[in-house]
Amino acid sequence: xxxxxxxxxxxxxxxxxxIDPWGSSQSTDYSRIIDQFGLQSMQDVDVPNPSRLHRRDxxxxxxxxxxxxxxxxxxxxxxxxxxxxxxxxxxxxxMVWKFTKWLQDVxxxxxxFQFTDDEKFLFKDKSFEEIQELMKDNMLDVIALGFNPKKxxxxxxxxxxxxxxxxxxxxxxxxxxxSIKSCFGLGDSDNVGMFFYTAMQAxxxxxxxxxxxxxxxxxxxxxxxxDPHFRLTRDILPKLGFFKPASIQCSFLPxxxxxxxxxxxxxxxxxxxxxxxxxxxxxxxxxxxSGGQDTLxxxxxxxxxxxxxxxxxxxxxxxxxxxxxxxxxxxxxxTGKLLSGELKKILIDKINDFLKxxxxxxxxxxxxxxQFVLKI
Amino acid sequence: xxxxxxxxxxxxxxxxxxIDPWGSSQSTDYSRIIDQFGLQSMQDVDVPNPSRLHRRDxxxxxxxxxxxxxxxxxxxxxxxxxxxxxxxxxxxxxMVWKFTKWLQDVxxxxxxFQFTDDEKFLFKDKSFEEIQELMKDNMLDVIALGFNPKKxxxxxxxxxxxxxxxxxxxxxxxxxxxSIKSCFGLGDSDNVGMFFYTAMQAxxxxxxxxxxxxxxxxxxxxxxxxDPHFRLTRDILPKLGFFKPASIQCSFLPxxxxxxxxxxxxxxxxxxxxxxxxxxxxxxxxxxxSGGQDTLxxxxxxxxxxxxxxxxxxxxxxxxxxxxxxxxxxxxxxTGKLLSGELKKILIDKINDFLKxxxxxxxxxxxxxxQFVLKI
Numbered sequence: 001x002x003x004x005x006x007x008x009x010x011x012x013x014x015x016x017x018x019i020d021p022w023g024s025s026q027s028t029d030y031s032r033i034i035d036q037f038g039l040q041s042m043q044d045v046d047v048p049n050p051s052r053l054h055r056r057d058x059x060x061x062x063x064x065x066x067x068x069x070x071x072x073x074x075x076x077x078x079x080x081x082x083x084x085x086x087x088x089x090x091x092x093x094x095m096v097w098k099f100t101k102w103l104q105d106v107x108x109x110x111x112x113f114q115f116t117d118d119e120k121f122l123f124k125d126k127s128f129e130e131i132q133e134l135m136k137d138n139m140l141d142v143i144a145l146g147f148n149p150k151k152x153x154x155x156x157x158x159x160x161x162x163x164x165x166x167x168x169x170x171x172x173x174x175x176x177x178x179s180i181k182s183c184f185g186l187g188d189s190d191n192v193g194m195f196f197y198t199a200m201q202a203x204x205x206x207x208x209x210x211x212x213x214x215x216x217x218x219x220x221x222x223x224x225x226x227d228p229h230f231r232l233t234r235d236i237l238p239k240l241g242f243f244k245p246a247s248i249q250c251s252f253l254p255x256x257x258x259x260x261x262x263x264x265x266x267x268x269x270x271x272x273x274x275x276x277x278x279x280x281x282x283x284x285x286x287x288x289x290s291g292g293q294d295t296l297x298x299x300x301x302x303x304x305x306x307x308x309x310x311x312x313x314x315x316x317x318x319x320x321x322x323x324x325x326x327x328x329x330x331x332x333x334x335t336g337k338l339l340s341g342e343l344k345k346i347l348i349d350k351i352n353d354f355l356k357x358x359x360x361x362x363x364x365x366x367x368x369x370x371q372f373v374l375k376i
Numbered sequence: 377x378x379x380x381x382x383x384x385x386x387x388x389x390x391x392x393x394x395i396d397p398w399g400s401s402q403s404t405d406y407s408r409i410i411d412q413f414g415l416q417s418m419q420d421v422d423v424p425n426p427s428r429l430h431r432r433d434x435x436x437x438x439x440x441x442x443x444x445x446x447x448x449x450x451x452x453x454x455x456x457x458x459x460x461x462x463x464x465x466x467x468x469x470x471m472v473w474k475f476t477k478w479l480q481d482v483x484x485x486x487x488x489f490q491f492t493d494d495e496k497f498l499f500k501d502k503s504f505e506e507i508q509e510l511m512k513d514n515m516l517d518v519i520a521l522g523f524n525p526k527k528x529x530x531x532x533x534x535x536x537x538x539x540x541x542x543x544x545x546x547x548x549x550x551x552x553x554x555s556i557k558s559c560f561g562l563g564d565s566d567n568v569g570m571f572f573y574t575a576m577q578a579x580x581x582x583x584x585x586x587x588x589x590x591x592x593x594x595x596x597x598x599x600x601x602x603d604p605h606f607r608l609t610r611d612i613l614p615k616l617g618f619f620k621p622a623s624i625q626c627s628f629l630p631x632x633x634x635x636x637x638x639x640x641x642x643x644x645x646x647x648x649x650x651x652x653x654x655x656x657x658x659x660x661x662x663x664x665x666s667g668g669q670d671t672l673x674x675x676x677x678x679x680x681x682x683x684x685x686x687x688x689x690x691x692x693x694x695x696x697x698x699x700x701x702x703x704x705x706x707x708x709x710x711t712g713k714l715l716s717g718e719l720k721k722i723l724i725d726k727i728n729d730f731l732k733x734x735x736x737x738x739x740x741x742x743x744x745x746x747q748f749v750l751k752i
Contacts, residue, residue, distance in 0.1 A: 118545050128546060158542035162752070165537035169494050170504060172569030177553060180568055192556055193548030196572035376538070 020185060021225050022123050026262050030060045030224075030251055037227060039063060039249060051102045053250070055323065056316050059099065061224075061249040063234070068246035071217035072107055079103055080204045080220045080245070082114035083142060085135035086124050088272035091351075092223070092253035092263035094358075095318055097145050099250060100221045104148060111152045112204045113142060113372075118157040119201070122193035139369055141273045144361035149371040155207070157200050160374060164203045167210065172199040174236045183228050201226075202233040206242040218245040223252060225262070253317050256287035259308050274359065277352045284311065284348050291333075292340030303336035304343075311340075311347040319350035396561060397601050398499050402638050406436045406600075406627055413603060415439060415625060427478045429626070431699065432692050435475065437600075437625040439610070444622035447593035448483055455479055456580045456596045456621070458490035459518060461511035462500050464648035467727075468599070468629040468639035470734075471694055473521050475626060476597045480524060487528045488580045489518060489748075494533040495577070498569035515745055517649045520737035525747040531583070533576050536750060540579045543586065548575040550612045559604050577602075578609040581621040594621040599628060601638070629693050632663035635684050650735065653728045660687065660724050667709075668716030679712035680719075687716070687723040695726035 018027050019037065027033060034041055039061035042054065053059045071077045081100045083093065104111050115138070121131045139154065157164060180186055180195050209216045220230060227249060234244040252262030256269040263270045269287040271280060291309030293299035306312035312333060320326040329346065332338035393403040393412050403409060410417055415437035418430065429435045447453045457476045459469065480487050491514070497507045515530065533540060556562055556571050585592045596606060603625060610620040628638030632645040639646045645663045647656060667685030669675035682688035688709060696702040705722070708714035 118541070122545055122549055128542070158545070159538060161537035161541035162535060165494070165541050166504070166534035169498055169534070169569045172572070173498055173567050175568045176565050177562075177568055177571055178564035181564065186553075188554035188557065189552050191549050192551045192553055192568075192571045192575065193545045195553055195568045196548070199568065 019225055019227055021229060022184075023225075026225055026252060028252060028254075028260055028262075033224060034061050037231070039227075040065070042248075049106070051099060051106075052321060052323075053095070053099050053102075053317075058095070058251055058317055059221075059248055060251050062247060063230075064244060064246035065219070065248060067243075068217050068219040071243075072109065076214070077107065077109050077217045077219060078208045079107070079109055079111040080114070080218050081111070081222060082116055082201070082204070083135075083138050084116045084120050085131055085138045086120040086126065087134065087265035088270075088274060089138050089141035090263050090265050090270045090272050091314070091318060092270070094141075094145065094273060095253045096221060096223050096250050097142060098318075099248075101145055101147055103219070103221055103248075104151065109151065110208065111147060112208060113147070113152055113154050114201070114204045115139070115154060115156045116197075116201060118193070119197050122191060122197055136369075139372070140362045140365040141358075143365035143368050143372060144273075144358050146361070147372075149368060152372055153374045154372045155204055155374055160376060163207065163376065164200060167203045167207060168196075168199040170240055171202045171233075171236055172196055174239055175199060175232065179232065183232055198229050198232055201229045202236065205230075205233050205245040206237055206240065209242055215242060217243050220245050220247040222247060222249065223262070224249045225252070254310065254313060256283060256289065256310055258289040259310065259313060271351060273355065273362070275355060277355070280351050280355065281348050284344050284351070288314075288344060288347070290340040290344075292343075293336075296339065299339055300336045304333045304338075304340060306330045306333050309333065309340070309343065311343045314347055315350065319347060319354065395601055395603055397605060398560075399601075402601055402628060404628060404630075404636055404638075409600060410437050413607070415603075416441070418624070425482070427475060427482075428697060428699075429471075429475050429478075429693075434471070434627055434693055435597075435624055436627050438623060439606075440620060440622035441595070441624060443619075444593050444595040447619075448485065452590070453483065453485050453593045453595060454584045455483070455485055455487040456490070456594050457487070457598060458492055458577070458580070459511075459514055460492045460496050461507055461514045462496040462502065463510065463641035464646075464650060465514050465517035466639050466641050466646045466648050467690070467694060468646070470517070470521065470649060471629045472597060472599050472626050473518060474694075475624075477521055477523055479595070479597055479624075480527065485527065486584065487523060488584060489523070489528055489530050490577070490580045491515070491530060491532045492573075492577060494569070495573050498567060498573055512745075515748070516738045516741040517734075519741035519744050519748060520649075520734050522737070523748075525744060528748055530749045531580055532749065536752060539583065539752065540576060543579045543583060544572075544575040546616055547578045547609075547612050548572055550615055551575060551608065555608065559608055574605050574608055577605045578612065581606075581609050582613055582616065582618040585618055591618060593619050596621050596623040598623060598625065599638070600625045601628070630686060630689060632659060632665065632686055634665040635686065635689060647727060649731065649738070651731060653731070656727050656731065657724050660720050660727070664690075664720060664723070666716040666720075668719075669712075672715065675715060676712045680709045680714075680716060682706045682709050685709065685716070685719065687719045690723055691726065695723060695730065 040063060042060050042062055045065055047054055068077055115135050117131050117135050121128050177195055186194055205218045230245060230247050237244055255261055255263045271283060288310040291305035293302055315326060315329060329338060333343055393408055395403060416439060418436050418438055421441055423430055444453055491511050493507050493511050497504050553571055562570055581594045606621060606623050613620055631637055631639045647659060664686040667681035669678055691702060691705060705714060709719055
């Protein structure tokens with residue numbers, strides 16, 4: 001039977017928000033997103049020791065987080081997130097996964113990490129072999145972020161299809177073509193793998209319950225563009241005897257070129273986790289949108305606007321852990337004491353410190369992959 | 377891109393033939409089927425030692441059989457057929473598989489035997505567990521028919537998904553939703569697993585080429601209702617670097633109730649391979665449509681019509697190996713020398729002889745399953 005979904009999620013409906021796992025343009029009006037898609041604001045939840053991303057409203061919404069935390073008290077919760085291997089891992093991915101690692105550390109639970117190689121093959125103009133190479137490479141970045149190898153399980157859609165496909169068809173049997181069309185904006189000229197795919201993305205939300213033979217709660221930290229998948233998953237899982245997965249929505253790390261939209265690894269205006277210090281310096285200086293004034297004199301007199309300044313925003317999203325220091329940078333910039341070039345320099349140094357450590361861990365990760373990939 | 381298929385294969389187009397893997401009513405006008413779907417008549421092929429089913433026009437059409445036989449001379453051919461586990465195995469299944477076994481014996485080649493448990497789960501109102509039970513049971517009937525265990529490989533769509541799903545998505549990427557709609561008559565209210573499924577059925581037509589690392593020819597003996605699947609497969613495989621699969625089309629073994637349509641394991645008017653001698657006797661006497669006259673006197677005078685007599689037809693399709701004996705039965709029936717009851721008796725005895733042997737082999741098959749299921 002068709003799912004009763006509002007026709008508002010999907011591609012470019014006039015005057016409607018567009019949230020779509022595969023679109024390049026995305027809405028970033030987060031309070032409207034909360035209203036329109038029935039999310040709960042993160043501000044309404046009492047989180048005992050909020051992460052930096054909570055405090056700075058980067059984590060802006062959730063579904064059923066209280067339920068997940070209650071199940072956690074009963075030792076009945078796992079985490080699930082994922083990676084679609086279609087290019088280099090950039091800071092936008094790292095942000096969601098660093099938050100996921102924070103959650104894993106705080107909650108001390110298993111994390112199921114899905115690699116959707118099927119999805120990227122079906123949706124991108126890339127060969128199967130290219131996607132496999134990208135996936136192997138992407139895994140190194142995920143491991144380098146420091147996930148607990150004893151509690152982190154990589155699920156690869158194609159490699160683990162013998163355990164995933166039999167479950168995916170149970171989801172697919174309850175999903176009509178029309179529900180996929182209205183949820184994702186797909187049409188009859190799209191390929192049938194695209195129609196089927198969301199069923200595979202639903203599986204890690206209940207597979208651990210099957211493997212552990214008990215009905216467990218699932219919490220999914222994810223970037224907001226994945227929400228359409230998990231809305232469908234939430235509709236279907238109770239029909240299969242599982243809990244609706246809870247979720248936490250991250251806003252997008254913006255591209256270097258401005259605060260609208262999301263960072264993407266197409267083009268050149270993003271920071272990859274494999275960039276050299278020189279590349280980072282060049283990219284930030286060339287592309288990072290500045291909220292400063294046109295001339296030094298004017299900047300000193302009128303100050304800059306941190307709200308639209310990408311360098312400041314990246315410090316807020318990712319690179320300045322200290323709230324007081326961040327606050328000082330903000331006021332110094334706003335008053336004109338801190339110049340755009342100086343702000344960029346702060347960011348460049350922070351990013352390069354992070355990448356130096358990350359890239360060293362990434363080298364070590366090459367020997368750790370087997371510890372993470374689920375044994376079958 | 378959409379496949380340029382004529383919109384004529386599919387469900388109930390006015391004045392068009394209906395050939396559909398999942399429909400209960402099927403066209404049986406085989407010469408029109410050959411014309412409409414671009415098949416080649418089997419009568420145009422020179423088969424050195426034709427099987428009984430060839431001689432009796434049960435095997436009525438093919439695609440690229442000459443090509444397959446040429447590749448066989450180069451030791452570069454395998455066979456592929458399958459079973460959709462949704463009920464008891466009946467004589468209609470046995471006919472196609474006995475022909476397949478004949479082919480395997482004559483050609484001495486590998487046979488890939490697919491069990492489409494995903495298909496039957498997605499298309500039928502049955503649970504996953506029910507389908508698994510039926511599949512285990514169906515395997516015994518397949519094994520009991522005498523396939524060579526050294527050269528016969530059971531592929532189970534869900535169990536072997538780790539090798540099949542990665543290949544199926546390569547097919548799916550080249551199949552649009554609209555091509556599925558026009559080929560199978562599916563619509564937006566059908567589930568997305570149904571849209572995806574034909575990609576899984578395509579896989580055994582090229583998987584052996586991948587496993588053996590050489591481009592091999594495939595020959596698929598199948599009942600005509602599976603033709604829509606393999607037409608799509610033939611369109612796509614060359615785009616993936618494989619040969620178009622060749623195929624041989626069997627006509628339908630008719631249901632007990634009359635020569636139109638195909639035997640189906642719904643209802644009671646079929647012979648299952650697990651039926652007892654009493655059940656066979658009862659079913660044939662009760663349901664088998666008779667081409668005889670209403671009274672003994674009239675039958676002796678005017679004779680019966682073997683063309684519409686199910687008992688005669690089953691002897692032709694399956695149970696009388698000797699062409700001369702069959703011919704004598706036919707003329708004796710037509711002249712009124714052989715009565716309907718006598719004809720039914722001949723058939724009942726033949727079926728029960730066959731089932732006695734089959735059911736003994738079926739018991740032995742319980743210990744042989746592991747020899748057939750592909751090791752992963």
